[in-house]
Structures are given as structure tokens and as C-alpha cells.
Amino acid sequence: MAGGRQISENKKGLPRRWRFMHGAYFYSVPPGQECMWDGKKTFHLGRGLPEAFRKWAARMEQPGKIHTVSDLLERYLLEVIPKKAPKTQIENARHVRSLMAAFGSAHLYEIRPRDIYRYVDARSAKTAARREIEVLSHAFTKAIEWGLIDNHPFKGQIRLEGETPRDRYVEDWEVIEALSLSAPQKRGRRQGPAGLYQAEAPDRPFTWGYASPAAGCEFPGRWHSGAVS
Template sequence: MPKRWTNVHGAYYYQVPKGLESAWDGKKKFRLGKTLPEAYKVWADRIGRTDNVRAVGDLLDRYALEVIPGKAPSTQTQNTASLKNIRTFFGTAPLSEVKPMHIYKYLDWRPAKTSGKREIEILSHAFTKAVEWGYIEKHPFAWQLRIESDAPRTRYVEDWEIVECLSIDSKRKKGSILAVQSYIRVKLLTGMRRGDLLRLSMSDLQDDGIHLTPNKTKKSTGKRVIIGWSEELREAVAMAKAARPVMIGPFLFCNRSGECYIDEATGRAGGWESLWRGFMARVLKETKVTERFTEHDLRAKCASDAETLAHAQALMTHADSRITDRIYRRKPEIVKPLR
């Protein structure tokens, strides 16, 4: 957090420097807000833009004030946590003195290598903003680094494993196991991201198909997709409707109160994550499946089972087919021999 910030009883406060109380409603400790996004917004409105930026820590302050609040709630949380480690290593370094060698030293210093790479991505974006804001003339390291990316996950969920998952008996007539099983069916047919599938509303189910605006690109490209109906998809959606614990509600997948599983303030889906963990525990205990798989693996199965890369890319709603091919197409390529 920025200097002089504290978290007390679930809210964020600013400890006002002595003599500046008049600028903060006469208070020595000013309440900024209950959540980090709210606190950053109030902070930014109060102090305006930070123009006296000399060190990396100053740059990160402005980045936290103006850039992070515009990201998705879950990304905000991750970025804010990442800034702590970045500040520890780079906080007092002058902007003009950061070189590629310091980035490599940072990665050596961080025990969690994957997290370290994500943190460098955030630092790189902060320096991109520094160029935009006029603090430096050019990015000090973006085009000079050669950081190896992590190997993509290769877990491919076999068809027989899906059959095993769908064979589990439900102890309830609504929700629970039936909800997860219908969710799996819809996901394998459409390849939707978890957030899009859990946000799917009944009004999105129209005569010509499922109308989808991916949440990931809603604020950027605004790309819209219509997934046409097939008999299998209609049947899967019908099962999802029948499994809803609340029949009158706006969401296809909802909790017992009829509400969306996703908390839009945080981007988390705690209730659904608990439901999925419980389902996978039963899968491993009651079926022949021995290796756990994730929801992301199901999305990859959808892409892998598509007949062509172009079809897989369309299902994944990816702008670049290379992402689809490298990360989501997990089945071996079948190559014909020469005659």
C-alpha cells in the first residue's frame, strides 16, 4: 500500500501528516474506503495526479491509483499483492537506473519463479505508463529481456473420464452434483470461460443461440459471439435449468438464493469453488478417475476436440490463434506418412 496507509477493522485509512489536517476534513486519520478499489479512487480524487515521480516506488503509487482500479476485481487483488514484492526490491531505485540486469537479478531473488515473471509483467507495464506520462523517454527493458515462459499445461481429459464424472449419483434433486454435471456438459460444448458461464443469464438464451459478450474483452474490443444451438447443447442447457435450486432467477447457474456465484466486487466465486472441490473429491473417491483436473482443463478439452484450429479459436474467442494452438490444443497432431 502507499505510504501512511493502514488497514483497521476492515477499512483502509490514511494517516494524515501533521499540519495537513485541513486538506483532509480536519482529521488525523482519514477513512478512504472499505475495499482497495474504493480506497484508491478516494485517494486519487483527494491528491490528484502524482507529478513528482523520481523513483520506482513513486511510479508504482500512481500506477496503483490510476491503472489498477480499471482492471477486473480479481486482477486488482493480484496486482496489488504483486506490488509489495516489487516495492521491496525496486522501490527506491531511480527510474532512469533500472536496467535489464536488475530484472534478471529480481527473478533470481524471487523463490516463486512463476509469480516473479507475472510481477515483472506488471513492472514492465508500469514503465510503459511512465513513458506515456512523460517521466522517461523510453522503456528501459521491455525489448531487451529474454525470459523463458512457463511450459503450457498438458493435461488432456479423456472421454471416459467425463463419462465417469457424469455417472455420479446426486443425493439432491436440485443444485449440487446435478448443477456441476450440467455445467460440465455446457462447458465441453461451448468452451466458455468460467466467469462467462457463471454469469450466463436466462435472457442470453435466445432463439438463434446463446448470446455471449466475453467479460475478458467487454471493456476492450467488446466482441460479441452467438453460439448456435445443437441438439446436444439444448439438452445440456435444459439439464442446467432443471438443476437450478431456484427456478425463478436471472442466472442459468445460481446459488440457493438465486444469485450469481461471482461476487462482482471481488471477482471471486467462492461458493462455486467449494462446490467444484466437493465434486472432484467424490470423482476421485467413487470413480476410476485417478488424476484431478481443473475447469480450465475442460476448456482445453473443448479446444482440443474441435476439428480445426480455426473452430477452436472461435470457441475460445481468442484474437490470436497461436494462443489457442500453444495452450489449448492438447491432443497429439496426427500426421500422415509420405506415400
């Protein structure tokens, strides 16, 4: 029974073109790239997620231009997650899938603190939402390290209520994330307007959308129920 649950968990949060079949991970090779994957259309990556990530990373070239959150998270999946503990890899991959569904089409420079509040407000699973935001925050920290952006869009500017201590050791990347906060950012955390942006429709999923341009308007995230608005 436990093994079945593990397989079910491993299916979640996979990168694009990955498949989980017959107890193993496979990559569906894009047309014209078969020569990079031993001439195969479906490439066997391995039975375990850590092995699959290592083999995939060894075969993939560095991503090209990164413009969107989806582009950033793809690189994060490729370069950062494989270095984490096996259990953390599975959890982070699942978090990335949720983040891609919500923010994937947003440009890196479009994310604002209010978007983070609205995303968490819209989620019924608050603990999972906070874990997802931790992953997104670390991805943006890596984006600065990789020279993709100059400033973190929300670190030190938000304060999510309801956080409880976790019953585990803090990982190295989380320590680095905390230490990288500048003094002004740390002070700003005390002033974070928790709950400033209330969910317009808490039971509807948060996905990135574009508002009609107007003077002084930005392009915030928006809730979509499936119908085009």
C-alpha cells in the same frame, strides 16, 4: 474461512500510510494536511479495495516530480490500478509492494535488463516474480506515456523461461503492452540471454543498492542480507 483469507490478502500491497483496521481501509493523514481530509488524522477510505482506491484518488493531488521507481509505482497505484478489475487490483497492489521493496530507491534511468534477470533468479516463487515484472513493465510503459522517460528500459530485451499459459482472459493493458513493441524489439526477444546473470545468493532478497563507482561501472541492483556491505 474464505472471508478471513480475503481480508489477509487485502492487507498486502497497500500504498504508504494506508492501514487495514476493523474490516476497512484507512489513510493516516500526514501532519499539516488534515484540511484536505475533512480535518481528520485518520481518514476512512472504505471497506472494499476498489472503493478505497477511488476515494483516495479523488482526494490526492497529482504526484510532483517523479524520479525513482517508487515514485512511479505510487502514481501507477493512484491512476492505473483503480481502473482494473477488483481481483486484479488486489493482485497488482501486492506485486507493487514487492517491486517497491526491491527497486523502490532506484532511479528510473538506472534499471537494466540484467536487473530483471537477477530479480527473478533471486526469487523462489518464479511465477509470482514474472507477474511482478509484468506490472513493472506496464508501469514503465505508462512512464513513457506520461512523459517521464523516452525509452522502456527492458521491454523486448528479456526472455523469462518457465512461463506457462494463464487460465484467464488477457486484459486490455496487456494487449497494448504487446502491440507497443517495435519490430527490432520483437526480434531481440529471440536473442534474449535467458539466465545470463545467475543469482549470487538465491535465498537472499534482492534490493536495490549502489556499487562503488569505477571507470565504466554502472550502479546495479544488489542482494542485501540485512547487514551493511
